[in-house]
Amino acid sequence: xxxxxxxxxxxxxxMGQEVTMRCQxxxxxxxxxxxxxxxxxxxxxxxxxxxxxxxDDSGMxxxxxxxxxxxxxxxxxxxxxxxxxxxxxxxxxxxFVSKQSRGGGLVTEAFFGQGTRxxxx
Amino acid sequence: xxxxxxxxxxxxxxEAETVxxxxxxxxSESNYYLFWYKQPPxxxxxxxxxxxxYKQQNAxxxxxxxxxxxxxxxxxxxxxxSQLGDTAMYFCAFMPYNNAGxxxxxxxxxxxxxxxxxxx
Numbered sequence: 001x002x003x004x005x006x007x008x009x010x011x012x013x014x015m016g017q018e019v020t021m022r023c024q025x026x027x028x029x030x031x032x033x034x035x036x037x038x039x040x041x042x043x044x045x046x047x048x049x050x051x052x053x054x055x056d057d058s059g060m061x062x063x064x065x066x067x068x069x070x071x072x073x074x075x076x077x078x079x080x081x082x083x084x085x086x087x088x089x090x091x092x093x094x095x096f097v098s099k100q101s102r103g104g105g106l107v108t109e110a111f112f113g114q115g116t117r118x119x120x121x
Numbered sequence: 122x123x124x125x126x127x128x129x130x131x132x133x134x135x136e137a138e139t140v141x142x143x144x145x146x147x148x149s150e151s152n153y154y155l156f157w158y159k160q161p162p163x164x165x166x167x168x169x170x171x172x173x174x175y176k177q178q179n180a181x182x183x184x185x186x187x188x189x190x191x192x193x194x195x196x197x198x199x200x201x202x203s204q205l206g207d208t209a210m211y212f213c214a215f216m217p218y219n220n221a222g223x224x225x226x227x228x229x230x231x232x233x234x235x236x237x238x239x240x241x
Contacts, residue, residue, distance in 0.1 A: 031227055041229040043212060089164060097218060097227035107154050107218060109227050112166035117232060 001063045002026045006092050006113035007118055013120055018080040021116045023092030030098070032075045033110060034060075034067055035091040043091075049075065050097065082120045123148045123225065125215050127232035134203045135184045135240050141188075144213030144233050150193045150225070153217040155189065160234075161209040169211070172196065203239045216237045 005024040025032050034046040040107055047057035060067065064083070069075045079086055086095040092108040124147045135141035146155070157169040161166075172180045172189050178186050188197045200207055213232040217225050 020147060033229060035231075042233040043232060045228070050227060054226075067188070070141075091166065093166070093229070096231075097216075097226075099218070099226075107216060109154075109156055109171055110214075111166045111168075115164055 002111075004092055004094050004111050006090075008116060009114060010117045011119070012084055013118070015083055015120055016067070016081040017047075017120075018078065019082045019086075019118060019120075020089055021077045021079035021092075021118070023075040023113060025075060025092070026111055027073070029094035029096050029108070029111075031095045031110075032069060033091075033093040033095075034075070035051075035076050035093065037089045037091060038087075038113070040096045044092075055057055066073075072076045078115030079118075087118055088118050096113050122151070122164060123215050123217060123228070123230050125213055125230055125232035127211075127213055129235045130233070131236045131238070134200075134241060135198075135236045136200045136203055136205060138203055139199060139201045140203055142200075142237065144196045144198070144232055146194050146196065146213075146232075147187065148194070148217060149215035149216065151211045153183070153215060154216050155187075155215070156176050156214040156229075157185070157196075157198045158212045158214060158231075159207075159209045160212065161206075166212075185215070200237075205239050208237060210236050 033048040036044045046060040047067040066078045093112045095110040097106045098106045153174045155172045159167045170182045182199045212234045216229045
């Protein structure tokens with residue numbers, strides 16, 4: 001049963017500490033998304049990758065957040081230093097997107113992990 | 122840039138009745154997919170239904186169907202015979218794709234969500 005795996009599921013940390021969230025996308029998927037969900041802002045796209053290359057991280061606070069894909073089986077989202085306003089649920093999702101030569105594309109839906117609930121105190 | 126708008130923050134419906142959730146989007150793209158996701162209290166995001174923009178026929182999945190109006194850029198979700206298990210947050214989402222590429226290609230953007238409560 002293919003699924004996106006996120007670790008940890010829950011994280012409580014003190015302000016100023018570094019936080020690293022990990023995601024294992026579904027094997028064969030070439031696109032990985034990081035979202036943040038809060039009551040006030042809903043689901044915000046922080047960054048996304050295709051074939052491990054970052055395509056758009058404009059939704060991410062650059063001074064403290066960073067996202068990488070060291071290899072095809074691992075995506076990471078780091079916050080350093082963390083702040084109370086970073087408290088949220090962080091989702092990773094993966095999917096497959098490709099162009100087709102005669103127009104259109106091949107697209108799967110995005111499959112989501114169970115999320116990491118981050119609390120910064 | 123693409124935007125997705127869900128104008129109904131909350132909706133409620135009686136069990137066995139029908140409810141329609143609204144979604145509009147704004148884009149200059151001609152090729153794209155639209156999705157409805159469900160997020161129950163467990164917070165797991167689950168795909169409900171998808172629609173390819175070049176297909177005129179509205180997608181249907183059991184009790185779930187969409188009304189896709191491309192010219193109006195509208196994509197509503199109809200839930201028939203509502204069940205208690207349908208209680209969840211519902212998100213509309215948009216993903217463009219085209220051979221021109223660019224950073225928006227394959228970028229999945231969500232609306233703000235609609236909380237649906239099904240009452241017994």
